[in-house]
Amino acid sequence: MPKLVRELMRRGALTCTLDTSIKEVAQIMVVNRTRYVVVTDEHNAIAGIISARSILKAWGRDLDKTKAKDILLPHTVTTTPDTPLADAIKEMKRRRIQHLVIVSARPPHKQAVGILSASDLVVHMARSKPKDLTTKREEKR
C-alpha cells in the first residue's frame, strides 16, 4: 500500500470569509504561524486561497479596506485524503506550491477538511528512518 495523504495531512484548515480584511488575514497568519488562509464563501465552500506571497499584492493599499476576495487565488489546488502521497508531492513540486487543500472525496466536495503543507512533509523527512520514505511500505505481519 502506498503512503496516503491522510497520514501526513493536518486536519482542519484556517479559514476566513470573502469579506475579511487583508489586515486581519495577515494577523491570522502571524498568530497561527501559517503561510496560507483558505477563503470560504457563505456556504462554507472553498472560494480560494491566500498565501503569504499573495498578500504582498496588497502592499501600499489600505489593508483595512482591501478584502480577501480582492487578492485571493481562485484556482485552489485540492486533493483528497486517499490520494497517494507521492502524487500529491509531485503536484506541489510541479506547481511550486507549499500547500494543498484537502477536500473530502464524498459530498460536500468543496469544503476544506485539511491541509497538506510542505513544511510538515519536510519535518517528516527529517524525523523518519530511511525506509519510511519509500513509497511502498513493508507488509507487516
Place this chain on the structure above:
Amino acid sequence: MTRVREVMHRGVITCHLQTPIKEVAQIMDANRIRSVVVTDDEGAVCGIVSLISILKAWGKDLTKITAEDILQPYTVTISPESPIEEAIKLLQKKRIEHLVIVSPEGRRAVGILTTFDVVQHMAGMQAGTYRSSIDWKD
C-alpha cells in the same frame, strides 16, 4: 519609507555544499525555518535550499543527496538599504519566498527577508507582540 533592514532577519542559518539533505531537513525542523542558506568553504553564499527543493528528494536516500544537488542558485541580490518595495517586487517577480541579504564585500549572508516577514510587518505585529496588539474582546 521602509527599508529592507527594518523588516529583515539579521543573521542566517547556513549549511555547507556537502551537507546531506537529511541534515538540512533536521536543521529546518530544529530551528522551525523554511530555508537554509548554502555556503562554500570560504563562507560565500552559493544558493538556498527551500522546502520545495527538499521535496524533490522525497523517496530517495536523503543521506546520499547533498545540498549542492538541489540548491537553487543564488542570483537575486538586494541591499539592506533598498526600499522594501523593491524587495517585494523581486519576491513577486521571481515567485520566491526568501531573499538573502548579502554584504557588498565577500558575498557573505548578513540576513534574510521572507514573505512572512513582510506579512508580519503588514499585520502591524512584531514577533512576540501579537498578544497585546489584538483585541480579543468582542
